[in-house]
Amino acid sequence: MTAETLYGADDLTHLEGLEAVRKRPGMYIGSTDSRGINHLFTEVVDNSTDEGIAGFASRVVVTLHADGSVQVDDNGRGIPTGVHAKSGLSGVELVLTRLHAGGKFGGSGYKTSGGLHGVGASAVNALSHRFDVVVKQLGKVHQMSFAHGVPGVFDAPGPKAKFTQQSGLQVTGKMKRGESSGTSIRYWYDARYFENNAALDREAVKAKLRNTAFLVPGVTYVLRDATEGSITEESFHYPNGLSDMVDFLAPSGEKPVSGTLLVNGEGTYFENAADENGVMRSKVERRAEVEVALRWGTGYERTVECFTNTIRNMHGGTHRRGFDRAVTKAVQDAISKTRGLLKPKEDMPTLEDVLEGMTAVIHVRIPEPQFTSQTKDELSTAGITKVIQGVVERHVKAWSEDKRTKTEAKTVLQKVVDAARVRLTQKQQKDAARRKTALEGAAMPPKLVDCRTTGVARSELFLVEGDSALGSARMARVSEYQALLPLRGKILNVQKANLADTLRNAEIASIVQVLGAGTGRTFDLSAMRYGRVILMADADVDGSHIRTLLITLFAKYMRPVIEDGRLYAAMPPLHKLTTKGRNSETVFTFTQREMESKLAELEKAGKQVVTPVPRFKGLGEMDADELWHTTMNPATRSVRRITLTDAEAAEQTLELLMGEKVEPRRNWLVDSAARVDQSAIDI
Known part of the structure; x- marks a missing residue:
């Protein structure tokens, strides 16, 4: 290591007092353009506003002087002039020369205030050529001046007067009979800390005073503009807030x-907040x-x-x-x-x-x-x-x-x-145009009933069992975000076939083509055209077999769809119970046991149920309203998400149920026969 690359304690810099503000002004006032200059004014006028909120000030006067200075006067209590016991400084000097000093840290000075860190007024002081403060309090007039945050005395008005460093708040006179207490601050910001052409925006000042007058109905704000030589005055007071x-x-x-x-x-x-001793307290x-x-x-x-x-x-x-x-x-x-x-x-x-x-x-x-x-x-x-x-x-x-x-x-x-x-109409028009452009070169299966939306956030693809169910589903769906792909019969059992045979199957090829994300190792989940895939088959043995075949396909060749939680199985009902009378009620049930329990409940409540209770033999038997309400409406339907929490166990189960070896499957069926509820079998 050479002498040039050594890094020791002497290379560290400690910025004391207000030096940090002057070194990095943007950190304390947000920026060094015109917004930063406007923020200086905001910090000063907010202190006067806090007096109004507390109920001690009823008037705030802002004066824009011809020499570029800004003056803010209020008739509040005035900045405390007494000596602070710990620092030995007057309250005025403490507030204006020390960062994180003020009466807004949970003490009794203010119930609520805009103050955050006790930085505002001291930051304005640090970035000003000259900063004058006059406090009228307890019958006395106190005065103090600063140059770039350093206390002292100027021998003449204006920022170019000779300055002599001097600490301490001076008593310069007595208050007149009937004169209100309050604080007057006048500052000349130093343009060297700001970008070229940055300046105070008069309209921003006006907007600030107007907004504050709306928020504090008990205070009148006055803007006096003397920048053009003559003085114009505008008042802001809104009693209705x-x-x-x-x-x-x-x-x-x-x-x-x-x-x-x-x-x-x-x-x-x-x-969580710290108490007066700096100890953090919870709740x-x-x-x-x-x-x-x-x-x-x-x-x-x-x-x-x-x-x-x-x-x-x-x-x-x-x-x-x-x-x-x-x-x-x-x-x-x-x-x-x-x-x-x-x-x-x-x-x-x-x-x-x-x-x-x-x-x-x-x-x-x-x-x-x-x-x-x-x-x-x-x-x-x-x-x-x-x-x-x-x-x-x-x-x-x-x-x-x-x-x-x-x-x-x-x-x-x-x-x-x-x-x-x-x-929604405007969105549908845009989506239709985008989808038409996106699919102009793609030969989608002619049986695909696509949706209009192009995003995957809401879009759903229903893999529907049979053309008969497609008719009802087509009338029931919301065409904006629900797409339908009918499947003819049972697809190939991919657990027994290789990839080439799988892709030669017409139904599987259609599914892969419509999803648009590939298969196997090349499967790209981000390219999938739909947010969810929902398997919609009849609530019978054949429907269960079709769902199992489709789940096997996704598990083997499109597994990320399952891993990302985007594969679902629809749950169409088995029975429809309808009560008689003027206020008829319709209830759908999903199992024989649930139907019997609901039937007994309705009869116990004194309601007559239309008998025999109809049982749906398939999705195609439902009309569009029934299919929408029970199976397709996101607000009322029930669906099962297909999950893959244990990949190894899932592989073993799929191989057992769908694999080429028949003997293990036969043994499992024999061993599991005792667990079947024979009364639930529809014979």
Whole structure:
């Protein structure tokens, strides 16, 4: 090892105080472009907002000066001016010169706040040429200045004045009679820490103040712009809070389909947190306040804004996930309970359909929020998801069932259902075009009844026993994602045949061709054209034999389909019990014993059953509705997943049942005969 490659303790660097912020500003303010400069302003005004949330400030004034500085004044309690016992510094100097210092770490200063790490104000200080703070408190006016986070005194106004380093908060005068307490901060950010042409965006400042005024109805925000020489002033105050915000965010010219639904509630959750001594405690109970406003409009745009303790979460987070789940479930439940909205076989609308035309604002207040970064773009507090889901779901459900809003709710539900139909129609058109292109050069078996979708997520291929069952299945299926391939008779027993003979079998060749993933060692699961393969045979001995032959084929030459859990066996019923009377009831059973038990249960309940109880001799005997409800509808059918938990045992079983050696199979049948329930044999 040469001297040039040596790496020792002297090569390590320890950044002290605010030096880390200046060295890596993007880590603390998100970026070094205009967004980073806007974030400096956000950090300062959020501190004033926290005073408003706590009920101590009613007015926040932001002034954009002609020299590029930004000033934020509030009439809150003021940053504490007393001496901090541990550090020996005044509260003002401690907060503005030390990272991770402040009153937002679970103490008594704030119940909830946007503060995360106690980094914001000190980061602004570190990246500023000059930073002035004036605190009016307890009858005195306190003042202090900083240059790049270093405390001292300037001999004149502006950032270019001579600076002398000096620690300590100065008392510069007395408060006037009737004058409110509060804090005034003015800073000149240093452009050297930012990219060329980066600047404070006045519209972003305006939007921040407007949004915060919506979220904190008790506080008036004032923007004074002196950048052009003359001073223009604009005030933001919205006594109706989130309701006013929804009206503002809704697309102009769009007519509302519903009134604004206001949701307010509380809930508790648990999380791991450190106590005042830094010891981590598990299952600390937290209380969350939830405030949501939403409405649907006639348009197609969707706007959902998320906030935590007045901080905008641009990328949403755990509260957005809870909201999405809640409105989706509540609307889906309401649709399922409203007769006539959905047609048979229609899919339930998804979140995408529910959100179409919606304008919503989500605001949660929680102690010690967790975010994915210092810029707080995304909330990561896990427990809030269930809290907001429960609160929103209850309110939306009550709204849909309330007699006063039931008509309005039904209009919204119809809009959601229509949105789902339009989405599915557009998707079907695209999928049909893609599938036509994909199959133009492929000669698929003429008996394949294909589906329209190209993705494997929902698509299903039914291997159907016989052409008679195909007729009912064709009328019963959902053509968007259910494909059918009829099989004539029993396929070749591949356990007794080699690969060449196997592929010469017409039925097997059709299956391999339709799946499109090959066989044996060359089988490529990712190339398979369907998400599931379902073996649909009659509920009799021949049907069981056909299923066994097909399972043998997949186990020997397409085993990844079984290993990935994508091979299923349908379970068609054997019997159909129908009760007599006006409110007749139909029940399907799958075994003789189940039929007898259900028959006795119905008769005991005083219901008359049509006798003799009909037994299906095959899939072809069912009409389309019966086949759909019992065997093909994903919501009501029963299927068995074919699994392969022990490959060696499976190989031995297949060889025993399907192999060339007859003697072991005969011996097994004789030995197992005693286990057969003779009364269940259909003779």
